[in-house]
Amino acid sequence: NIMLFDINLPPPYDGIKLMQKIRKEFPTYQKIPFVAQTAYAMTGDREKLLEAGFDDYIPKPINKNELYTIMKHQLEIH
Template structure:
């Protein structure tokens, strides 16, 4: 998660970190984030179960799944859990930042033309 934290520090977002699925659910309950980047292979409650619970609390909250071990059938399991997008590690900032920006626009205001982050798509 340190790479993501460093990457996102360059944007206008605040970062909360969870080390387990249980903690991710609790952070979502108490802090009401605008977007979640969920590692699907977390200790304790895995990221997919955490996503299901988080989506029950707020079905519109964007969740991007990430995993180091992309396997056959992962995309289907991730989509069924409620994730809005999926990235395999290593995360490429040129893919991640535009996806975050697009999901935030949808979540906050479908008609907004102002980006929530400065994202260079080139």
């Protein structure tokens, strides 16, 4: 399993806080990789999202080969 998670949710939601809440409140999700996605990619986003607790990051529009590589890597290490 992998959670592909859009971080730009409509207010009042916040993708980072929601991911952190899910990981905290549902222990079974601790071992599932969360991959952040965003249409508004900025310099430093990857580092910020990894520091916040995501396992990886992919910008939109999503390149299917890049997504496949990320998914394969995450499934191998989890």
